[in-house]
Each structure stands twice: as C-alpha cells, then as structure tokens.
Amino acid sequence: MxxxxxxxxxxxxxxxxxxxxxxxxxxxxxxxxxxxxxxxxxxxxxxxxxxxxxxxxxxxxxxxxxxxxxxxxxxxxxxxxxxxxxxxxxxxxxxxxxxxxxxxxxxxxxxxxxxxxxxxxxxxxxxxxxxxxxxxxxxxxxxxxxxxxxxxxxxxxxxxxxxxxxxxxAPLIEPGADRLAELGLQPRGYHLVVARFEPENHVDVIVEGYAASAATRPLVVVGSAPYADAYTRRVHALADCRVRFLGGVWDQELLDQLYANCCTYLHGHSVGGTNPSLLRAIGAGAAVTAFDVDFNREVLADAGRFFRTPADVARELAAVEADPDGVARAGERARERAAGYxxxxxxxxxxxxxxxxxxxxxxxxxxxxxxxxxxxxxxxxxxxxxxxxxxxxxxxxxxxxxxxxxxxxxxxxxxxxxxxxxxxxxxxxxxxx
The missing domain is CATH 3.40.50.2000 (Glycogen Phosphorylase B;)
Incomplete structure (x- = not known):
C-alpha cells in the first residue's frame, strides 16, 4: 500500500x-x-x-x-x-x-x-x-x-x-466517560468539533454560528492545521469565551470518549468523500449535525441534522439543547447507520x-x-x-x-x-x- x-x-x-x-x-x-x-x-x-x-x-x-x-x-x-x-x-x-x-x-x-x-x-x-x-x-x-x-x-x-x-x-464503540474529568467536562455537557483547520471543513462557520447562539454548553474544538495559520487565526477570532480549543488529541481512548459523550457532534467536512471522523462519531452514538453535502447525507440519511450557514448552526444548537430526549434518539439512529459500515x-x-x-x-x-x-x-x-x-x-x-x-x-x-x-x-x- x-x-x-x-x-x-x-x-x-x-x-x-x-x-x-x-x-x-x-x-x-x-x-x-x-x-x-x-x-x-x-x-x-x-x-x-x-x-x-x-x-x-x-x-x-x-x-x-x-x-x-x-x-x-x-x-x-x-x-x-x-x-x-x-x-x-x-x-x-x-x-x-x-x-x-x-x-x-x-x-x-x-x-x-x-x-x-x-x-x-x-x-x-x-x-x-x-x-x-x-x-x-x-x-x-x-x-x-x-x-x-x-x-x-x-x-x-x-x-x-x-x-x-x-x-x-465505522467501529461501534462504548468507551465510557471516566476520562472526561481530565478536561473538566461532563457527559452530554458539551458540543464537539473534530477537524483539521481548513476552509472546506467549515470550522469557522461552526464557531461563528455557535458564538451567535445562546447555547449553554461549551463548544469543544479538537484539531489544528500545520499549514493554515491565517485560517486558524480567523477561527480563534470568531470564538467567544465558551469555545475551548484543545488542539490535536492523539489519545484515541480520550477522543472516543469525547465523541461518545457529546451533546452533539458538529461535522463540517464537505469535499473528502466518506469521512472517518464522521463514521467514528456515529459508531460512538453521537447525535450529528453535519454540513449539507451529498457525502454526509449518504452516511447519515435521516439520522442527522444539517447546516450550511452560521445561522443554521445557531438554530440547530438551540433545537438540540431544547430536546435532550431527541438527542438520545438521534444517537441511537446514528449507531444503527454505523452498523452498515x-x-x-x-x-x-x-x-x-x-x-x-x-x-x-x-x-x-x-x-x-x-x-x-x-x-x-x-x-x-x-x-x-x-x-x-x-x-x-x-x-x-x-x-x-x-x-x-x-x-x-x-x-x-x-x-x-x-x-x-x-x-x-x-x-x-x-x-x-
């Protein structure tokens, strides 16, 4: 290979x-x-x-x-x-x-x-x-x-x-939640982004939409980019005090716990075909709000929510935080989709x-x-x-x-x-x- x-x-x-x-x-x-x-x-x-x-x-x-x-x-x-x-x-x-x-x-x-x-x-x-x-x-x-x-x-x-x-x-995983305390987090107490900081992954759109929302849970952002300093500065400039940037997380157990216990996973990838981060998230039972392109709809079908603009992100976050039971059901549907991969x-x-x-x-x-x-x-x-x-x-x-x-x-x-x-x-x- x-x-x-x-x-x-x-x-x-x-x-x-x-x-x-x-x-x-x-x-x-x-x-x-x-x-x-x-x-x-x-x-x-x-x-x-x-x-x-x-x-x-x-x-x-x-x-x-x-x-x-x-x-x-x-x-x-x-x-x-x-x-x-x-x-x-x-x-x-x-x-x-x-x-x-x-x-x-x-x-x-x-x-x-x-x-x-x-x-x-x-x-x-x-x-x-x-x-x-x-x-x-x-x-x-x-x-x-x-x-x-x-x-x-x-x-x-x-x-x-x-x-x-x-x-x-899409590995089906149940990693527990014992390591969230290392980051000061609680199960279902945060929203999550895992992505390289590149424009087509729309981290800026997610952060801007989150900052414009009334979300009560913090946004945890995992990822960085070795060749995208200007874009990284833009993402940080759009954030408010509720956004936590963790950088790269290479500890797979900790990353899996972040996927499995988030309130919602926000997925902005748009050009790369089937995305492994999205598959790992649904395999962990995360409720997903994804950028609206055919690759993401192919994976999620009716198990996900979708966005294109910062206003969409703000609206979806409000809907998710207002309906915890719906979040749980969405996570179950996501795991059902994951079983097919x-x-x-x-x-x-x-x-x-x-x-x-x-x-x-x-x-x-x-x-x-x-x-x-x-x-x-x-x-x-x-x-x-x-x-x-x-x-x-x-x-x-x-x-x-x-x-x-x-x-x-x-x-x-x-x-x-x-x-x-x-x-x-x-x-x-x-x-x-």
Whole structure:
C-alpha cells in the first residue's frame, strides 16, 4: 500500500483504512507491505512491523506541495525493484507516478479520495494539478477505488470511468466517560468539533454560528492545521469565551470518549468523500449535525441534522439543547447507520480486488481520461438513502494461502493475494452501472 503517511494510523482517513484493512488481510494470511513516511527527528528507529504488516520507511520533502508526491516517488522506486502481486496507491495526486508501475507490469488500483481540487488551501496551480491528476488516474490505473457513492458518480459523469466502491468502516464503540474529568467536562455537557483547520471543513462557520447562539454548553474544538495559520487565526477570532480549543488529541481512548459523550457532534467536512471522523462519531452514538453535502447525507440519511450557514448552526444548537430526549434518539439512529459500515466487509472487498489485480482480471482498455465538459465542476445530487454497507464487492472467495506482495506506492498495504478461482471479466469488482 502506497501514498499515505503509513501506520500506526495517527492522521487521516487513508491511514485508518490502511491499518484497518491491512491488519485484517495479514490475519487472513496475506503478506502486506505498507510504505510509511519517516518521522523527522525520531529518537528511536521506526518499527519494521505493525499488526502483521511489514513497514518500509522512506523520507519525504517537508513542503506541503511536495510532501506526498516526493514520498510516493521514493516508494515507487523501491517497489519496482521489490516485486509485488498487486499495488494499491492512495490519492489521485500520485497518478503521475503510475506509469512506472505499469512499466514494471505491477497491477495497480488507485484510491482517488475526494475532490481535492475543491480545497481552498490550494491555489490556482494546485487546483489545476489535482484536476489533471484525476484524469491521469483514470487513464493509468487498472482499477479506481471510490469511498463514497458521490465520488463514484463524479468519476462516472466526468470521465465515463467505472469504479469499485469500497467505503470506510465505522467501529461501534462504548468507551465510557471516566476520562472526561481530565478536561473538566461532563457527559452530554458539551458540543464537539473534530477537524483539521481548513476552509472546506467549515470550522469557522461552526464557531461563528455557535458564538451567535445562546447555547449553554461549551463548544469543544479538537484539531489544528500545520499549514493554515491565517485560517486558524480567523477561527480563534470568531470564538467567544465558551469555545475551548484543545488542539490535536492523539489519545484515541480520550477522543472516543469525547465523541461518545457529546451533546452533539458538529461535522463540517464537505469535499473528502466518506469521512472517518464522521463514521467514528456515529459508531460512538453521537447525535450529528453535519454540513449539507451529498457525502454526509449518504452516511447519515435521516439520522442527522444539517447546516450550511452560521445561522443554521445557531438554530440547530438551540433545537438540540431544547430536546435532550431527541438527542438520545438521534444517537441511537446514528449507531444503527454505523452498523452498515463494517471494516470486515471492507477488507473482503480489498482482498477480492487484490485477487483480481494479481490474476490480471480487469478490463485492459481504460477510459481515455478526457473530461466531459458538461460535468467539469459538478457532482451528482445527494443520495440520502445509501447505506455504507452498499459496497461493491467482488464475489466472496475462500481465503487462499498468503501471497507475498511487494510494498506498494502510497502507504497502503501491498497485498500478495493467493491464487483464486479464475473469474470472468464480467465478475470484476469495478462497479459498472
């Protein structure tokens, strides 16, 4: 698995997927290799193994625009000299490096992530790069992976490109509340935001709406951003004395308790597809008020409330604080939604995809990568009823002996699947519609 920061997962959705899927594939007897970024100034040598996955640590340029691509370039160079049966590359931004894998005849699936070119942190050049990278991923990947129906629809409409739909999982957790006292908090006594401070995550909208509200419970904000000083200053300037900024919380037990015991979880992410923070929140039974985009409606359906403006946030907070019984019911509905997002099923989907890649059972003709003008900047309308379990999985195959895959490009576990029954091309998990 190539293109991520690697494991143990401490950062984002890709790393969580690599860890959750990779360890399950290792448990099923596959050799999984994950490419990880070297931590600058680390006092101890990096681990060579994690939960059954073999780790390859390589450096990256410490510049936002080059960090991902520089690390992936080194990973690909290593990978092509250490053969693997299949490679999974995370992030369409790495697509300029796919020809090297194809030249080495390594079958590759690219997890395209969300609509990166919509992120405000990128300037015009960065946005153009991401749009070109999407087209290159379509042209040079053997299979595309989407983690949300809205992303799959976007690639279908923009490029006439089929995708394999593999969501993230939502762990069902009941972590207790004993550690809230460390932060001076009580169960149901606070509202919660967990997000990187980036404009498309709308932390500023949430904080502004909260400050304009008459909410009696404090707003606890978890998160920061290494490259967004101006935006961070704006968020802090909008806050009043009821807002508590905790910075990054890397203690997973404490973070889970914050999710599970909040009055409501305010989720502002808007462009990244299925979001792991949202899934973890509903798995903890949090009542959710989310930014109104199709990705969030796909996850929550009728189990959530939605906002777009600061005024919406203020109105929703008033409604939530006035109806504690409704908050409890919303949390129960959220856990019911979370049950449809199962990491075990997701791992089966990745295993079957790897088998098909290793057997070279995928369409040899790829879409051209030319963007359809009519859909250049649009995604499809919301799809509110789609459960996370609606994953396009290949037919189940009895686990075969472990196969040794070489490290893949983005920190995604390179899986060496064992021989499986030869499927027909029609059975491919490419999710054509």
């Amino acid at each position: 190539v293109g991520t920061r690697g494991v143990p997962a401490r950062y984002g959705g890709f790393e969580t997927a690599v860890e959750e899927v990779g360890r399950r594939l290792a448990d099923r007897g596959h050799e999984v290799v994950v490419y990880c970024r070297t931590v600058p100034g680390g006092a101890e040598p990096p681990p060579a193994e994690h939960q059954g996955m073999r780790l390859v640590h390589l450096p990256a340029a410490r510049l936002r625009a080059l960090e991902t691509l520089s690390h992936t370039a080194l990973s690909v160079r290593h990978l092509v000299t250490h053969r693997t049966d299949a490679a999974i590359v995370f992030n369409a931004a790495n697509s300029p490096l796919l020809p090297a894998l194809r030249a080495a005849r390594i079958p590759v699936a690219t997890h395209v992530d969300g609509l990166e070119w919509k992120r405000a942190k990128w300037g015009p050049t960065g946005r153009r790069y991401y749009r070109v990278a999407e087209a290159l991923a379509v042209r040079w990947s053997d299979v595309l992976i989407a983690d949300a129906q809205g992303i799959a629809d976007y690639y279908r409409d923009a490029f006439a490109a089929p995708t394999t739909l593999l969501t993230y999982g 199962d990491w075990g099923e997701v791992a089966v989907g990745y295993e079957e995809l790897a088998r098909h890649l290793a057997a070279r059972r995928y369409p040899r003709r790829r879409p051209s990568g030319r963007r359809r003008p009519a859909s250049a900047d649009a995604t499809t309308p919301p799809v509110p009823g789609v459960p996370g379990a609606a994953v396009v999985l290949a037919p189940a195959v009895v686990p075969a002996p472990a196969v040794v895959p070489a490290p893949a490009v983005v920190p995604a576990p390179a899986v060496v699947p064992a021989p499986a029954p030869t499927p027909a091309v029609e059975d491919l998990p490419v999710g054509r519609r």
